[in-house]
Amino acid sequence: MPLNEYQVGAAFSGVIGRTTDESTPAWPRPGRPAPGSPNVLIVVLDDTGFGQLGCYGSPIATPNLDSLAENGLRYNNMHTTALCSPSRSAIVTGRNHHSNGMACITELASGYPGYNGVIPFENGFLSEMLLGHGYNTYMVGKWHLTPSHHETAAGPYDRWPLARGFERFYGFLGGDTSQWYPDLVHDNHQVDPPATPDEGYHLSEDLVDRSIQFIADSKQVDPDRPFYLHLCFGAMHAPHHVATEWADRYAGQFDDGWDAYREKVFAAQKELGIVPQEAELSRHDPDVPEWESLPEPARRLFSRFMEVFAGFLSHTDHHLGRLLDFLRDRGDLDNTIVMVVSDNGASAEGGPTGTTNEAQFFNNAQESLEDSLARIDEIGGPTTFNHYPWGWTWAGNTPFRRWKRETYRGGASDPFIVSWPQGINAKGEVRTQYAHIIDMVPTVLDVLGIEPPASIRGVAQSPLQGVSFAKTFDDAAAASDHRTQYFEMLGSRAIYHDGWRAVCPWPGPSFTEAGVGFGQPISADRLSELDATAWELYHVDEDFAENDDVAAEHRDKLIALIGTWYSEAGRYGVLPIDGSGLERMLADKPQAAAPRDAYTYIPNTQSVPFFAGPRVLNRPHSITATVEIPEGGAEGVLLSQGSAAGGYSFFMKDGALHYVHNYVGRSRPRVSSPEPVPAGAHELRFEFEPTGQPDFPNGRGTPGRMQLYVDGTLVAESEAAVTTPFMINPGALTCGANPGSPVTPEYTSPFRFTGTLTSVTVDVSGDLIDDSESEMRMAMARQ
Structure with missing residues (x-):
């Protein structure tokens, strides 16, 4: 009954x-799903360009993604915001990134509504919408949608995945992480990876294992309940980590360079119908050297960087294939709506020469070619945080110009695959309709027959800003309903309307032509100059790769489009325009806790993200540990921050007290006590006292004096000629251990402290011990 x-x-x-x-x-x-409701699987790749998937003309093997395309559709006119968090917010809400408060990544948030990094609750997530219709909802992988200062054990947790409609979460909260030693969160708490690199661990495999587990857990209880899985690989963001055997599959395949890659991919794209037959390849980028102009050692190094990237992508495809096989074997794949997209174009964060350690990019401290060559056999392994040179970035976005963070099509046009065998009759076809990632949520709701909710948990909902493109699934000739779309990213702007696209690049069409690099502020006077002289106009319906600037011939249309940009900017909260990078990174932001000069940490607690911890860089500070050393001695980390990519560690080994500062993997200034610390209760202290000025333009933080104290007595000191200037990334701070890759190769992680560690206090007040007698004694001992 x-x-x-x-x-x-x-x-x-x-x-x-x-x-x-x-x-x-x-x-x-x-809440019960309608009978036969399809599953929803959205796969978000990171930093993957238009010309990097096999089914988009790349020589990189992606057979599982290709299979989805063969059984579904590829779109050649899908657009993103050109950066990570902004795109991810648009994908899950169906609203523009400024409407979500996500003008930029959360770490660069600033105090304006469109820029504060706080997604308003009136912009509901797809997970929240589907939860009320009987769906299980899972978030696996990269999140990067929580304000960076909220990613702590103190919360607040109201913008973590479980608070935004996802029933289960396994992944990482920040923008990137090591594939070998990831910073993992399960639901609302940190967890250690289930294995080590030596045991074969890799994050991509782990994420797919967890995705399969989440689905299987539910299906064994209620096999008819549909799921929504939001799977966001850390790939293809740096670090490009993959086992050597995957990279070696591509040995020698990129030796002819990025110019040749572009030509081959462009030809393949035409053959596949991904680009129009009349399309022209975009110009050679002024920031990228001709491949043949490079010396042989540079070509050898740069080829290896690309081999590792290619192996990483094929490895990712392989593990996505395991998930697809699981669904296929269960009989669920045919009734699963699969959407695959990247969050932006390929990334140029490796700089002109690439890097074995991306932390160098963020600290303006690029390593030399010679230093990179010395580590060529390590690239992709656990000791590196590598990223390829931006010549491969440019090539990866074939046929477009420029890259991630910029609003030319190379930054904002991405591969997009849709597969739903039970619901889409067309197979292996290409769709050309204009679309934007804010259209994904409306499209999913459309095909599911679900109206956007008027309220979620009592909060009235804002209208969706995207439009459904579901009618294009089986009608290649259907007109696009997305007629106008603005773009703004770090001062770069663009506007699309009915086949025309106006672009105002910042700081210019290239760094070479602008004469300055990324991250320059824009004054009001400069903005007026840009509006008068810097806008370019492209008829993209006829000029696919934005080659022919027709601004002079169509001045009236350009002026109208600029006016439309400002209208859209006012509508979606884009103002004020801000081109700055470093200033936004370093600017003070509200913290969960009130500002203070002393931070006390307790062992066996969760790590603290960089943006929620004490700011010790370029300032006097001390680290004081209260310990009990047993008879026979103790060893292990008292406090560490960072990883092999950079950071510092205050630790004991061989009975002695040590402090090591890892300057972006390039040097490790240190100080060590000459004698073992005796058994008993002690106060162990490190102090840093600046002795000069930083050289930020050249990536050199404040030099200083490093001192060690035992129970208030100076026992050792040394000089650090250079320290980290801007940020430690990865930057987790941990008391009593060094999880992940070790800050210094002197020990093996996690190197937990074996004595009794009561607490560690970091003091940034500048209050240092003044012990002139001990300092004189130390000075005399060095004579």
């Missing part, structure tokens, strides 16, 4: 008498 049910929020539909024998029960109706 069916149960008497009533809609949640409606009046009770049963009868309540004095006792149960004169009453009739009724139950709140649970």
